[in-house]
Amino acid sequence: MGVRPGVIGVDVARVRGLYPTLATRTAQLDGSFAALQPExxxxxxxxxxxxxxxxxxxxxxxxxxxxxxxxxARRAVADLVRADPADVVLGQSAGSLLQRFVSLLASDWQLGDEIVLNRLDADLVTQPFTRAARNRGTVVRWAEVDLDTGDVPAWQYDELVGRRTRVVTVSLANPATGTVPDVRAIADLAHEQGALVVVDAGVAPLYAPIDTEALGADLLAVSATVLGGPTAGAVVARPGLLDELGELDDAPAAERSALQRFENFPLPVELLDGVTAAVDHLADLDENPEGTRRDRLVRSVTASARYAGGLFAHLDAELRELPGVTVLGASERALPVTAYTVAGCSPDEVGAFLQRHDVSVWTGASGLSEVLRAFGADEFGGAVFLGVMPHTTAGEVEQFVDAMRQLCRR
Known part of the structure; x- marks a missing residue:
């Protein structure tokens, strides 16, 4: 995803002071689904x-x-994913923007055309595509998850992608397994057949610098809430694609630019400075002020990932040793987020127990119905989700592990 070496360092105590929510004693480990808003x-x-x-x-x-x-806001998102601001489409959410793009793409599908989705995709990606496929008589093919690792192996796309494939979707970082697929390899296979590649950034922006061109993404969906921003989103297009897709749009263009034709009006203008502030906050996690905002983002995200990865390795090892706990996936290509189930307890029961011990996690299905179904977790009401964030401390990890030990001894 474009990680580059450099002089890095994050002062976690300073970072924690940037979040008003951390004034309480609750360990906030639910950030992979509900990132804290900085001041x-x-x-x-x-x-x-x-x-x-x-x-x-x-x-x-x-x-x-x-x-x-x-x-x-366009410039901030462009710096975040190394793109041109002129290719950044803003809206009320990444999901609502994707629906707009899916509707337009589907208008050009023919009977018997195919799309390739993957089980790690979030519902905000799969649902608009499957609805459009039903309406257009399009065949939906699925890339499956390796249940041992949580990976979506790229080799299966050799058989899934063909001359009738119109779209291939890929999740850059699933918030349940943390898995990071080989997006570029998948994109290259798709492009060889003339298919469009739609990538959901997921939780990746917190943990790795993203380069849209290096990924091979034609459309890249980004949620501001992942960064600790407000409820808003963006879809970033490869250069020239918005003009190409605009030719499929029957709506009058009036004097609006190709970019503006894809934006959901009204724009959430009251929130857009919050999007910019969220990107700036991420760039400033590392105190080194040198370079452009993009340079600072690369340094900060790389530093945060190393810090969070170290804490997560301990948390993950301890969690897997607990009796009755099943962790979804075990990929070496994973970010410091995870999901798990506990035998004899629903996710909500686990969440309530942890809450009584001042630990906050995310529970339920959480818009990930395909991956939870693949692992069989849907039968138990979903899973328990957590993530190690730049503001997480070793003490909070121990607080979580101790609470889970008590739960598993009951």
């Missing part, structure tokens, strides 16, 4: 609301201010 994001959104923002597109002063916010 800078909260302040940015409040400041925008105080200015009574209006939608861009007018010559009014408030509308012009919003247009500037839109440009700032």
């Amino acid at each position: 800078s994001v909260i302040r940015a959104v409040i400041a925008t609301l105080r200015s009574a923002p209006a939608q861009p597109g007018s010559r009014s002063s408030r509308s012009q201010q919003s247009a500037t916010r839109v440009l700032r």
Whole structure:
């Protein structure tokens, strides 16, 4: 995903001071699904609301201010994933934007065309594609998960992708298993057959620098909430693709640019400075101020990943030793997030027990129905999800492990 070496370092005590939620004694390990908002994001959104923002597109002063916010957010997302701001489509969520793109792509599908989805894809990806496939008579093929590792082996795409394949989807980092598939290898196979590659960034932006071109992504979906931002999202297109797809759109273009035609109006202008602040926050986790924002993002994310990876290795090893605990997957290509089940306990019961011990985790199905079904966890009401974040401490990991030991001894 474009990790580069450099001088790195994260002062975890300083980082923790940036999150008002951490003033409590609760160990916040639910960040892979509900990232904490740093103070800078909260302040940015409040400041925008105080200015009574209006939608861009007018010559009014408030509308012009919003247009500037839109440009700032585009540039921030572009730095995050190494793309051109002109190819960044903003919206109320990554899911709503994907629905717009899927609808447009499907309008050009013919009977008997195929799409290839994968079991690690989140529901926000699979559901709009499967609905569109049903409506268009398109064949849906699935890349399956190796249940021992949690990986989606790239070799199976040799058989899945063919001359009738129109779209291939890939999850860059599933928040249940943390698995990082070989996206570039899959993308190359898809492109050889003329298929479009749609990538969901998932939780990857927190743990590895992302390079859209290096991935081979034609469309890359990014959720701001993963970064600790507000409820907003973006889809980043490869250069020139928005113009190509715009030719499929029957709606009047008026004076809107190709980029603006794909955005869900109204834009969440009151939140966009929060998106920018979230990217800036991520870039500033490492205190070295040298270089561009992109340079600082690479340093900060690399440093955070090394720190979180060290803590997670201990947590993961301890969790796998507990009686009755089943961890989903065991890939060497994984980020510091995981999901697990406990024999005789529903995920909500586990979550409630941990909450009584001042540990917060995420429970349920959480928009990952395909991967949970593949592992059989759907029969138990989903799984327990957790992630080690840049603000997590060794003490919080021990707090979680101790609570789980007590649960498994009952």
